Amino acid sequence: MLYFIVSSSPFPKNMPRHIVCLTFDFDTQSGFIARGMTSPTALSRGEFGLTGARRILALLKSRRLRSTWFIPGFTIESHPGACTAVIEEGHEVAHHSWAHVPPASQTRAEEEADLVRANAAIERLSGRKARGYRSPSWDLSDSTIDLLLAHGFLYDSSLMGADYWPYPARRGDRAELGKPFIPGQETALIEMPISWSLDDFPHFEFVRTTSAVLPGLQSARAVMQNWLDEFHYMKKTVDWGVLTYTMHPYVIGRGYRMLAFEDLLDKLTAEDAVFMTMEDAAREAQEHMGKGEAC
Ligand SMILES: [Zn+2]
Numbered sequence: 001m002l003y004f005i006v007s008s009s010p011f012p013k014n015m016p017r018h019i020v021c022l023t024f025d026f027d028t029q030s031g032f033i034a035r036g037m038t039s040p041t042a043l044s045r046g047e048f049g050l051t052g053a054r055r056i057l058a059l060l061k062s063r064r065l066r067s068t069w070f071i072p073g074f075t076i077e078s079h080p081g082a083c084t085a086v087i088e089e090g091h092e093v094a095h096h097s098w099a100h101v102p103p104a105s106q107t108r109a110e111e112e113a114d115l116v117r118a119n120a121a122i123e124r125l126s127g128r129k130a131r132g133y134r135s136p137s138w139d140l141s142d143s144t145i146d147l148l149l150a151h152g153f154l155y156d157s158s159l160m161g162a163d164y165w166p167y168p169a170r171r172g173d174r175a176e177l178g179k180p181f182i183p184g185q186e187t188a189l190i191e192m193p194i195s196w197s198l199d200d201f202p203h204f205e206f207v208r209t210t211s212a213v214l215p216g217l218q219s220a221r222a223v224m225q226n227w228l229d230e231f232h233y234m235k236k237t238v239d240w241g242v243l244t245y246t247m248h249p250y251v252i253g254r255g256y257r258m259l260a261f262e263d264l265l266d267k268l269t270a271e272d273a274v275f276m277t278m279e280d281a282a283r284e285a286q287e288h289m290g291k292g293e294a295c
Contacts, residue, residue: 018241019274019284020231020245021242021243021244021275021277023070023246023278024247025070025096025246026075026248027046027049027096028075028078028079028250029047030072030074030099031136032046033100034099034100034136047250049250051249051253052250052253052254053249053253055249056247056249056258059262060091061089067277068094068278068279069086070094070095070134071093071125072098072100072118073117073120073121073122076122077121083125091277092131092132092279093126093130095118095130095153096135096136097114097118097135098121100136101114101136102139103136103140103141104139104141108141111143111144115148116151129152130153131154132154132282133148133156134156138158139158144156144158145171145187146171148169149187154189154190154279155189155191155279156189156190159194160193160196163193164234165238166289167191167193168186168190168289169186172184172185190285190286190289192242194246197230198245199246200246201248201251202214202216204217204254221260223260227264228264232271240288242276242281242285
């Protein structure tokens with residue numbers, strides 16, 4: 001766990017800075033296809049993400065807010081116009097695999113091939129390779145951190161080891177049944193932590209499979225109040241921090257959720273939240289780390 005000593009911060013003392021990263025995983029149909037859900041209705045759930053994306057982009061434009069979009073190569077090649085709109089509005093495009101298959105289920109060679117293919121799609125779309133990565137379904141393999149470093153990434157956003165403090169991602173953690181946990185070596189890759197509690201999907205999506213039902217469909221206002229309270233707690237406990245919300249256009253893009261999300265943005269703005277792309281927030285975190293402010 002990291003704790004930043006504010007007195008030696010590059011920002012003036014007594015000037016708290018509470019950063020919010022709005023992140024959108026623009027999966028469209030990719031997650032359904034990766035799970036073998038290719039019936040017309042399943043695919044149409046993902047297709048609704050195109051409508052959701054238009055609404056989100058309009059809302060962010062009206063508030064002059066920049067955000068980060070984790071876009072699978074599948075979405076870039078299937079819906080190029082929708083992805084071009086993200087770029088044209090000035091948002092960051094980051095890596096979210098090509099086919100939305102979790103790395104933990106792939107061989108190293110499969111994972112690297114998918115990583116390279118998706119990065120090529122991002123480069124064609126945006127003119128540069130991704131600086132940031134978020135794994136499909138938030139499940140890294142033992143190879144992921146090394147692959148991200150080898151391919152020049154600045155940050156990952158798939159782990160849950162902290163809430164408001166970015167931290168160095170580790171390679172080679174050792175966890176064996178019946179033995180103490182041995183942390184691996186810290187790397188230069190910056191981890192921008194996430195949480196299922198700050199992800200729209202489990203709160204809102206109704207999913208029925210042969211073995212389980214995820215009920216979802218919670219009150220949007222109640223979930224947004226939880227998300228606002230998370231920001232309040234960050235303000236109460238740290239003078240510098242980053243809070244990351246994870247959303248999916250096909251989830252948050254429904255009307256009553258958009259209204260609640262709009263209210264959340266207004267309340268965060270009134271409380272002096274600093275909205276940043278994740279790349280910019282990671283670079284600011286890197287400044288703190290480089291000054292030895294982490295312990
Ligand atoms: Zn996703």
